[in-house]
Amino acid sequence: MAPTKAKTASKPRLAVWKFASCDGCQLSLLDCEDELLAVAGAIEIANFPEASRAVAKGPYDVSLVEGSITTPHDAERIQMVRKQSRYLVTIGACATAGGIQALRNFADVKEFTSIVYATPQYIQTLKKSTPITDHVFVDFELRGCPINKHQLVELVSALLNSRKPNVPTYSACIECKRRGTVCVMVAQGTPCLGPVTQAGCGAICPSYHRGCYGCYGPKESPNTAALSVGWSRLGVRGDDLVRVYRTYNAYADAFRRESEAHEK
Amino acid sequence: MKEIALKAGDTVVVARGDLQALLDALAARDYTLIGPTVRDGAIAYCEIRTVEDLPAGWEDEQDGGTYRLHRRGDGRLFGFTVGPHSWKQFLYPPVLKLWEARRNGHGFTVHRDESPQPRRAFIGVRGCELAAIGVQDQVFLHGKYVDSTYQARREGVFIVAVNCGHVVSTCFCVSMKTGPKVGKGFDIALTEILDADGHRFVAEAGTARGAEVLAAVPHRPADASDRAAAEVVSANAEQAMKRSMDTEGIRDLLYNNAEHPRWEAVANRCMTCANCTMVCPTCFCHTVEDVTDLSGSHAERWRKWDSCFTMEFSYIHGGSVRPSASARYRQWMTHKLASWIDQFGTSGCVGCGRCITWCPVGIDITEEVRAIRETDRAAEEG
Numbered sequence: 001m002a003p004t005k006a007k008t009a010s011k012p013r014l015a016v017w018k019f020a021s022c023d024g025c026q027l028s029l030l031d032c033e034d035e036l037l038a039v040a041g042a043i044e045i046a047n048f049p050e051a052s053r054a055v056a057k058g059p060y061d062v063s064l065v066e067g068s069i070t071t072p073h074d075a076e077r078i079q080m081v082r083k084q085s086r087y088l089v090t091i092g093a094c095a096t097a098g099g100i101q102a103l104r105n106f107a108d109v110k111e112f113t114s115i116v117y118a119t120p121q122y123i124q125t126l127k128k129s130t131p132i133t134d135h136v137f138v139d140f141e142l143r144g145c146p147i148n149k150h151q152l153v154e155l156v157s158a159l160l161n162s163r164k165p166n167v168p169t170y171s172a173c174i175e176c177k178r179r180g181t182v183c184v185m186v187a188q189g190t191p192c193l194g195p196v197t198q199a200g201c202g203a204i205c206p207s208y209h210r211g212c213y214g215c216y217g218p219k220e221s222p223n224t225a226a227l228s229v230g231w232s233r234l235g236v237r238g239d240d241l242v243r244v245y246r247t248y249n250a251y252a253d254a255f256r257r258e259s260e261a262h263e264k
Numbered sequence: 265m266k267e268i269a270l271k272a273g274d275t276v277v278v279a280r281g282d283l284q285a286l287l288d289a290l291a292a293r294d295y296t297l298i299g300p301t302v303r304d305g306a307i308a309y310c311e312i313r314t315v316e317d318l319p320a321g322w323e324d325e326q327d328g329g330t331y332r333l334h335r336r337g338d339g340r341l342f343g344f345t346v347g348p349h350s351w352k353q354f355l356y357p358p359v360l361k362l363w364e365a366r367r368n369g370h371g372f373t374v375h376r377d378e379s380p381q382p383r384r385a386f387i388g389v390r391g392c393e394l395a396a397i398g399v400q401d402q403v404f405l406h407g408k409y410v411d412s413t414y415q416a417r418r419e420g421v422f423i424v425a426v427n428c429g430h431v432v433s434t435c436f437c438v439s440m441k442t443g444p445k446v447g448k449g450f451d452i453a454l455t456e457i458l459d460a461d462g463h464r465f466v467a468e469a470g471t472a473r474g475a476e477v478l479a480a481v482p483h484r485p486a487d488a489s490d491r492a493a494a495e496v497v498s499a500n501a502e503q504a505m506k507r508s509m510d511t512e513g514i515r516d517l518l519y520n521n522a523e524h525p526r527w528e529a530v531a532n533r534c535m536t537c538a539n540c541t542m543v544c545p546t547c548f549c550h551t552v553e554d555v556t557d558l559s560g561s562h563a564e565r566w567r568k569w570d571s572c573f574t575m576e577f578s579y580i581h582g583g584s585v586r587p588s589a590s591a592r593y594r595q596w597m598t599h600k601l602a603s604w605i606d607q608f609g610t611s612g613c614v615g616c617g618r619c620i621t622w623c624p625v626g627i628d629i630t631e632e633v634r635a636i637r638e639t640d641r642a643a644e645e646g
Contacts, residue, residue, distance in 0.1 A: 035558065038557070038558040038559060039558060041558075041559075042558045042559065153558070154555065156558065157555070157556050157557060157558050158556075160556075160558060160560060161556040161560045163554065163556065166553045166555060168574075168576065169574075169575065169576065170538065170571070170573075170574040170575070170576065171535070171536070171537040171538060173537040173538060173539050173542070173624075174537075174538050174542060174569070174570075174571065174574070177358070177538075177539065177542030177543065177569070178358035178359055178542070178568065178569055179358070180308070180349065180353065180358070181304075182303065182304040182305060182306040182308065182347075182348050183331075183348060183539065183622055183624065185329075185624045186329055186330060186331050186348075186621065186622055186624060187304065187305045187306045187331045187332070187348070188305055189330070192624070194537070194624075195535040195537035195539070195624050195625075196535060196537075209304065220574070220575045221536055221575065221587070221589060222535075223532075223533075223534065223535040223536065223589065225532075226532065226533050226534065226535050226625055227535055227624070227625070229533070229625065230329065230624050230625040230626075233329075
């Protein structure tokens, strides 16, 4: 899809935008130490406040959007981002699913603000933290909390070379098996979200004998109900099952529905 | 000990204390040894050097969705069955770069790594696994097209097989006629015996090179009682096997029940996570990914294990051909047990039971076949 080839005079212009988030995903771009110079050589980083105060005006060829929509101001700003962007790519669990801050969606946000802030009337916040796709059309999404820098470089390479990014939507189990990791759920009885979670991280946690936490959110056709049956056989039930699905991707559809199914 | 020439078909006895000499003889012939070893709570296949690396005194306990290792209480070196790994990871690597290309003016040059593969000796190949290697040989080597990456790895392999003396609840090799005694294709087959007469291996040379290696290992000829003791090991294993699959007419059974309600029932439990296909020693499906670097001057083509349980696998213009879990489970099982026969002349299942054990929710292929057979629509109509 490259609007302009890497070698032509005008390089594709990239902008990075932040909404409600921790900045970790944008920092993945700066974390591309080995590839950063090549990235900077291939694209014009036109708007990336985390990296440079120099901001060039839009329109932009590609916008990377981090964070969820949590305020009325956010909801307006994302429209502006969309208008200025040829391709809009959401990065990370906040932008793709609402993030950990979407836990508010299961409660009354006014109760939270009344407890947290001395003068809650100054707080302008929406009832729900929502993913970018609830507000504007999204061309592509990179999952994860945080995103994987290799997937980010793959995405940028694919954009520059007019090819489809290799970003699979299948289970984390496939990555585990390809690297020869022994299944922690089967061999250790450790509850693991891998069978319903999208691949992308390289299956890090099971390689350290931990179950998958579901940072990459629901995979394609996730059967969370079947996994919950498996977890309950390992002794995880009720409220614990609710909490399992309510982390970084709590408001992703499949995880939200499964957590609600176990709520008393 | 003076070396006495042996030939294929000869059977000798090697003492437990001399098994290291077998490994040494293979290493001296430039083989990299791959064998079972305890890793992360399971028997994994890794590079080994000495008998000490083998899982002495360990046995496995397996059932649908569960695997545990226990101490056996004896010193057997092969007192377990098959684990999460299989030999296919060495012959058909999970991730493999097929070639790379560099931009060269207006064209490009292709470079393929054709450096020779290490010669590997597989130590402890079970009957079901030897059969699985045979199935993949059929797929990759004996069809119209030969897979050169598989061929390069397969050619040099030396196989030290082991007749199973221990069985777990997920084993059903007897039904699939692949074990517990190993069939054809080994260089040396060992039967481990631990009784009042000591800890020893009855070793059969399957090939001339197997005989040559055995001749270099301290041994004595096997007598009738040794052979009888080895037969008892296999007979006991066969006796202990509880799980079974009725394969009578299975091809037509599955072809005739493509619309059976059981597919929906299993789809309610199936997570389409693809673990069954990853651990299956015969599943060979893969995807090919092309990647480029940022500059666009360097491209690579990679082959990766894929699975009929992913959406992408059957994606053609407009969408996935098998969007439902029931369609994907049916595709897998019907291919494995039925259309494989039409395609390659054998069943794709060797009865190792890995798909049962390593399914996180314990879906049992033998149970699914049984359920369909019990309510065979064609039979009911007939």
